[in-house]
Amino acid sequence: MRNRLVLGFVALGMAAVPVLAHHSFAAEYDPGKPVKLKGKVTEMEWINPHSWIHLDVTGADGKVTSWMIEGGSPNALLRQGFTKTALPAGAEIVVEGYQAKDGSARANGRDITYADGRKLFMGSSGDGAPDAKK
Amino acid sequence: MRLCLAVSLIASLCVTAYAQAPAKKYTPPKTPDGQPSIEGFWTNTTVTPLERPKDLGSKEFFTPEEAAAYAKKVLETKEVTGPGTYADVHYDMSQFGLTRAQNKIAGNTRTSIIVGPEGRVPAMLPAAAQRNAARAAANKGHEFDGPENRGLAERCLLWGNEGPPMLPAGYNSNLQIVQGKGYVTVMQEMIHDVRVIPTDGRAHLDPSIRQWFGDSVGHWEGNTLVVDTTNFTDRTAMRGSSENLHVVERFTRTDDDTVLYQFTVSDPSTWEKSWSGELPMSKTAGPIFEYACHEGNYGMANNLSGARAEEKAKASK
Numbered sequence: 001m002r003n004r005l006v007l008g009f010v011a012l013g014m015a016a017v018p019v020l021a022h023h024s025f026a027a028e029y030d031p032g033k034p035v036k037l038k039g040k041v042t043e044m045e046w047i048n049p050h051s052w053i054h055l056d057v058t059g060a061d062g063k064v065t066s067w068m069i070e071g072g073s074p075n076a077l078l079r080q081g082f083t084k085t086a087l088p089a090g091a092e093i094v095v096e097g098y099q100a101k102d103g104s105a106r107a108n109g110r111d112i113t114y115a116d117g118r119k120l121f122m123g124s125s126g127d128g129a130p131d132a133k134k
Numbered sequence: 135m136r137l138c139l140a141v142s143l144i145a146s147l148c149v150t151a152y153a154q155a156p157a158k159k160y161t162p163p164k165t166p167d168g169q170p171s172i173e174g175f176w177t178n179t180t181v182t183p184l185e186r187p188k189d190l191g192s193k194e195f196f197t198p199e200e201a202a203a204y205a206k207k208v209l210e211t212k213e214v215t216g217p218g219t220y221a222d223v224h225y226d227m228s229q230f231g232l233t234r235a236q237n238k239i240a241g242n243t244r245t246s247i248i249v250g251p252e253g254r255v256p257a258m259l260p261a262a263a264q265r266n267a268a269r270a271a272a273n274k275g276h277e278f279d280g281p282e283n284r285g286l287a288e289r290c291l292l293w294g295n296e297g298p299p300m301l302p303a304g305y306n307s308n309l310q311i312v313q314g315k316g317y318v319t320v321m322q323e324m325i326h327d328v329r330v331i332p333t334d335g336r337a338h339l340d341p342s343i344r345q346w347f348g349d350s351v352g353h354w355e356g357n358t359l360v361v362d363t364t365n366f367t368d369r370t371a372m373r374g375s376s377e378n379l380h381v382v383e384r385f386t387r388t389d390d391d392t393v394l395y396q397f398t399v400s401d402p403s404t405w406e407k408s409w410s411g412e413l414p415m416s417k418t419a420g421p422i423f424e425y426a427c428h429e430g431n432y433g434m435a436n437n438l439s440g441a442r443a444e445e446k447a448k449a450s451k
Contacts (some may be wrong), residue, residue, distance in 0.1 A: 024288075026220040027278065027437040034218065047430030048325075049290070051230075070432075072230025075306045075323065075423040080231045098223045101440035109225045121229050122236075 186246035186253030240416030278441030290427035299397035
């Protein structure tokens with residue numbers, strides 16, 4: 001029997017930047033496959049551990065591909081006043097990220113903005129987060 | 135004495151000059167059945183690291199001004215990653231309100247959560263180091279064979295911040311305490327687990343019964359809830375610990391907006407001596423939003439399919 005051991009999760013000391021440890025993005029996505037996607041939101045899954053934005057992207061050939069974009073935990077967004085109506089279906093967004101290692105239409109949402117470059121939900125303090133209450 | 139500093143447009147940090155025993159005598163409100171109340175929503179988000187930075191040596195406390203300056207430095211540090219690197223393969227946490235600068239922080243003047251002149255986890259016993267190295271070696275090359283080869287956090291079984299001892303999570307570091315007759319319950323948002331702590335004086339479970347969070351029993355010493363936890367499994371390995379882990383926690387309401395959380399960790403199979411820490415928990419607004427970790431855990435399937443894709447690519451070369 002292969003010796004399968006559960007490795008304990010080592011509690012991380014609080015370094016200057018909090019490190020997410022629940023899974024390795026590098027295991028999921030390929031840093032050699034950067035993508036920049038512009039498309040229409042069809043759905044946003046407000047779930048944990050990561051929210052997922054579903055995006056219809058029209059290629060140069062006119063073919064529409066449905067992408068899944070991995071984002072952050074929605075709990076903090078809810079606390080900031082963003083609700084599930086904050087990103088309505090049909091909204092046009094731009095996603096920069098990296099494509100899934102297995103080549104499927106998935107990417108991590110490294111930077112998610114409106115077409116004019118404004119951050120979708122909120123940036124760091126002072127970036128002028130869009131109006132949260134709708 | 136409190137020194138408040140606006141560290142960003144969103145976060146403001148009020149640093150309390152913290153000592154082992156608070157200067158002012160405070161009488162907490164009582165629950166209907168007469169327990170001192172530690173009820174409410176609390177956050178243990180902090181800028182204070184678990185272990186003291188080496189360059190601070192035996193300096194256990196900052197002055198309030200030093201603490202505020204340190205906090206400002208930590209909160210304003212921006213993650214810099216190069217495109218095309220593994221470190222860049224992530225989302226910008228600030229977009230989702232997940233950075234510490236965007237959340238409430240309980241200020242304190244300690245230089246580390248771990249108290250004492252060293253301020254660090256003590257040296258691991260050689261046998262324990264060997265035990266942990268053997269575990270890692272056994273999994274080497276098998277890290278993506280299947281779900282059981284992934285860490286507990288990835289499998290959404292439990293996260294390291296939950297302990298006990300309870301330490302800050304990377305984000306959403308919130309908890310709710312509800313007290314009933316004969317019980318104190320602590321719900322940690324990360325990852326939606328509830329600790330039910332009886333205070334009726336019962337003994338611990340039989341040593342043959344082991345639990346993921348151990349078995350906790352509590353009692354009151356004045357206004358301090360003392361919680362004793364044993365009966366851990368060997369699966370959680372909190373910083374490399376064994377099933378002989380023993381944690382004692384203390385919760386003391388020090389003012390309306392603060393609960394002081396103290397803990398002592400011992401494991402004679404792992405560390406040469408016990409180690410203790412403390413951290414204030416600050417009142418925060420509820421509710422706790424459910425963090426149903428595995429409900430949306432596409433990551434598990436995606437990680438494994440990424441590994442299968444990599445293997446296929448290597449095999450076809």
